[in-house]
Amino acid sequence: MNSLFAYSKSNLYIFSFLLLLPVLGNSQYTDVINSNRPGVSVSAYAVGKNVVQAEMGLFYEQRDHTLLNTQSDIWGTDISLRYGLLFERLELNYEGTFQDQDITYSNFNLLAKRRDFSRNRLGLKYLIYDPFKNPEANKPNLYSWRANNKFQFKNLLPAVSLYGGANFVFGDNPFYVGEPTLSYRGMIATQSRLTPRFVLITNTAYDRISTDDPELSYTISLSHAFRNPKWSVFVEHQGIQSDRYADLLIRGGIAHLLKENLQLDFNMGASLKNTPSRIFFGIGGSYRMDFHKDSLKPIEDQEADQNGGAIDKDAMKIDKKRKNKGSGAEDIDLGPSKKQLKKLKKAEKKKKKDSSEIDF
Known part of the structure; x- marks a missing residue:
């Protein structure tokens, strides 16, 4: 029962369904807060x-262990402090969880208490690949709502x-x-962003490296706006697997954006096993x-396509034919004159009359 893969057939179906859930995505810096909570x-x-x-x-948790015949009440607080360090892709992050646990050993009629940090971690996260880096490849379709959604x-x-920490x-x-x-x-x-409203996040972590009981875990999270x-x-x-502790957890919740810089949330969940069972x-x-x-960004370092399209290599050259025929605005394209527009309209009407194709 202490293995990640030792659970009932019904739990296997739930686990398989969760693995098939889709994924979410966001941009880098945004004007609105982008929180990891409530998951x-x-x-x-x-x-x-x-x-x-x-x-x-x-948070509050009720934890019971059927084999050890213990019951636990856990109260605690968790905090994450995030800071964008040096450049957009790098983040410094502190994560801490302090909890107070009362354990009742029913077999011996004993009450024990544990109080300390169950998580106390400092790390750096760096974005190595962003599929939305090129805005040209991710432009919305202006003619189809369905194509965009x-x-x-x-x-x-x-x-x-x-991430390394x-x-x-x-x-x-005591933990x-x-x-x-x-x-x-x-x-x-x-x-990943499946649609503008659905985002999938996955985390695969190897934790407590260099200890006697390293821990392998994964998390799959699907959000919907x-x-x-x-x-x-x-x-x-x-999912969590180590020689010290193994578990399968499911949780859900809701978040509300109160202001651009303030979000409130609620979450709840449970374990899929009973050694221990957790709510x-x-x-x-x-x-x-x-x-x-x-x-x-200096203009010489900018890509041409980012500001009105690529620049023609001959764009700055003066047309010799027009050099001495203007009035100081030779290099400015003022568009067709009224006479030229009339000629263009007449030519277009004539072309339609001569065409044998049906004009829709």
Whole structure:
């Protein structure tokens, strides 16, 4: 029962369904807060250069273990502090969870207490690939609402980021007895936009590296924004495997954008096994302080296609035929004159009369 793959047939169906869920995506810096809450999955994108963001919450959990015959009540708080460091693609992130756990050992009629950080982590995340980097390749279709909102296979191509960080265990932490003060964590985060309203995030992490019980985990999260974009919901599946602890979790929740820099949220979930069984819920919020400023790019470093199309190599040359015939505006294209427009209209009418094709 301590294996990630030891669960009932009905749970296998649920797990298989979750693996088939689609994916979500966002851009890099945005004018509106972009929070990782209320789930535990991490976005592939950074918050943006010089943006400071705090994501905090309170939670309660009921945890029972059928084999050990124990019952636990857990209260806690979690916080994530995010900062856009140096440039748009890089993010510095601190994650901490402090919890108070009361454990009742029914077989011995004993009550024990654990109180400390169950998570205390510092890391860097860097976006290595962004499918929306080229705006020309992602222009909306101005003639079809359906083309812009339907699912397309190209939308499965995700943004990808790499994360590297360290876990810290200080003092006699009852949640990590005998572990070293420092251990390491690596993660790959992907984010795909299936439609403008659906986004899929996946995280694959190898945690507590250099300890006796390293941990492998994955998270799959699907989000959906309503017609009122201030409201969104999500469903998330998480799997954890290590010699110390293994579990399968499912959670869901809702978030509301109160202001451009403030989001409130609620989430709840449960485990898919009973060693231990877990039921939990939490409330929280995210707040952003935006010190971001767009960096100016010298015109000689800009690509021609970004500002009105490519520049003709002969665009700055003076037409010798017109050199001495103008009045100081030879290099400016003023468009066709009235006479030229009349001639063009007559030619177009004549062409239509002579054409044997049906004009729709």
